[in-house]
Amino acid sequence: VRWLAHREASEEEWLAAARAGAPWALERFYLAYQAPVYALCYRLLERPDDAEDATQAAFVRAFRELPRFRGESTVKTWLYRIAVNEALGLLRRRRERGEPPADVPEAAGDAPLGSAVVERLAVQAALRRTRPEHRAVLVLRYWEGLEYRDLAAVLGISLPAVKMRLLRARCEFRRHYEEQG
Amino acid sequence: MMRWKPRRPGQAPPPPEELERLLRLATPQPPGLSPEARHALFQRALVEAHAASRRAGSRPLAAWRAVALLLAGLGAGFWVGHHWSPAPPSTAMVRRPGAPGSWPGITQRPPAAPRLVELRPSGPVGHGTVRRMRRGREQARPASVPSRIPRRPPVAAGRATGGRWDEERAATEVRQPPRLFVMVTPAPRLRVTVRSAPPAAPGYARATAVRRDRFGAMSWAQATVSSEGTGSRLILRSPEGENR
Numbered sequence: 001v002r003w004l005a006h007r008e009a010s011e012e013e014w015l016a017a018a019r020a021g022a023p024w025a026l027e028r029f030y031l032a033y034q035a036p037v038y039a040l041c042y043r044l045l046e047r048p049d050d051a052e053d054a055t056q057a058a059f060v061r062a063f064r065e066l067p068r069f070r071g072e073s074t075v076k077t078w079l080y081r082i083a084v085n086e087a088l089g090l091l092r093r094r095r096e097r098g099e100p101p102a103d104v105p106e107a108a109g110d111a112p113l114g115s116a117v118v119e120r121l122a123v124q125a126a127l128r129r130t131r132p133e134h135r136a137v138l139v140l141r142y143w144e145g146l147e148y149r150d151l152a153a154v155l156g157i158s159l160p161a162v163k164m165r166l167l168r169a170r171c172e173f174r175r176h177y178e179e180q181g
Numbered sequence: 182m183m184r185w186k187p188r189r190p191g192q193a194p195p196p197p198e199e200l201e202r203l204l205r206l207a208t209p210q211p212p213g214l215s216p217e218a219r220h221a222l223f224q225r226a227l228v229e230a231h232a233a234s235r236r237a238g239s240r241p242l243a244a245w246r247a248v249a250l251l252l253a254g255l256g257a258g259f260w261v262g263h264h265w266s267p268a269p270p271s272t273a274m275v276r277r278p279g280a281p282g283s284w285p286g287i288t289q290r291p292p293a294a295p296r297l298v299e300l301r302p303s304g305p306v307g308h309g310t311v312r313r314m315r316r317g318r319e320q321a322r323p324a325s326v327p328s329r330i331p332r333r334p335p336v337a338a339g340r341a342t343g344g345r346w347d348e349e350r351a352a353t354e355v356r357q358p359p360r361l362f363v364m365v366t367p368a369p370r371l372r373v374t375v376r377s378a379p380p381a382a383p384g385y386a387r388a389t390a391v392r393r394d395r396f397g398a399m400s401w402a403q404a405t406v407s408s409e410g411t412g413s414r415l416i417l418r419s420p421e422g423e424n425r
Binding site for chain 2 (some may be wrong): 052
């Protein structure tokens with residue numbers, strides 16, 4: 001009966017239970033947001049193992065800070081903010097250690113690549129060379145489809161700052177993209 | 182639909198909307214996690230979050246516990262120090278006259294009342310100690326110093342008094358060894374008071390009281406009576422200094 005009640009609990013109910021620390025509600029919370037958080041981490045880090053590490057770190061922080069979540073933004077935005085911070089920290093540590101960026105995915109076989117594939121690889125390579133902050137704002141805007149207001153909430157900056165950062169990120173991305181010529 | 186290609190030298194930069202289109206088209210799709218991997222990730226996150234919250238929660242609790250224990254210890258120490266301070270048993274060690282370094286007997290701390298401490302002749306251990314010390318002194322002695330310092334002979338039987346032998350007095354002096362009458366006072370300060378000492382005894386007599394104070398440190402007091410031809414001289418020593 002309890003299992004059924006847990007399964008049929010609404011989002012408000014299991015979110016309240018998760019804030020109280022109930023394991024079943026934390027599992028519901030995890031199942032609801034694991035996929036988007038993992039996708040975001042993967043797009044920022046481009047390595048499945050790093051993405052898994054960042055996802056785990058993000059959920060650890062989320063489980064700890066969920067009782068203090070005041071509901072000023074949506075849960076997804078709040079969780080994205082945690083995940084972006086974790087992933088950016090991982091990216092910066094990777095840069096400080098001088099690690100090479102993630103491997104460029106190779107085309108299967110010797111078949112000639114189509115122009116669409118070439119374009120996609122070129123974009124990803126240019127994005128890989130941008131600064132972590134610019135990469136984050138580009139990924140959140142164009143790959144995650146966040147609006148400016150959500151971008152401001154996730155990045156913890158004001159709306160004009162979001163627009164300015166997006167402009168600079170686009171400029172840097174374009175420079176790297178053209179350099180690949 | 183116009184497809185923008187990487188710019189060659191001299192070619193116009195791509196328009197912003199074309200850049201956005203390129204970026205949107207290049208969205209990578211992450212490899213999906215298996216159900217086992219998803220479950221393992223959740224378990225790890227849950228355990229790590231619990232451990233982290235336990236660490237964060239136990240830190241101030243441990244600090245408060247330490248402070249409470251410290252205050253309780255200080256209070257208990259203060260109370261014990263002012264209301265109940267049993268003096269641990271101290272020892273009064275009396276040296277045999279004329280034999281510094283030999284410790285013929287160690288007695289427990291006497292009560293506050295005066296106590297008579299017998300200066301008994303030392304036993305086998307005392308003799309060994311004396312022999313070892315004499316040997317050491319002999320080895321350390323310069324050649325110019327005589328091996329034996331002449332001393333006044335001890336009281337012997339058949340002592341002449343007024344031209345006659347006082348047999349009874351001589352026998353009493355032989356039978357009774359020199360005595361040192363000391364009193365060891367209890368707290369607060371350890372003191373050794375010499376009430377009477379044999380003025381005619383050669384060499385010296387010494388009484389030392391040793392005990393631990395309330396902080397566990399050793400405290401001691403010592404009284405020495407020496408008579409080297411010029412009469413008795415009393416030396417009282419304490420950890421603070423030396424009084425004569």
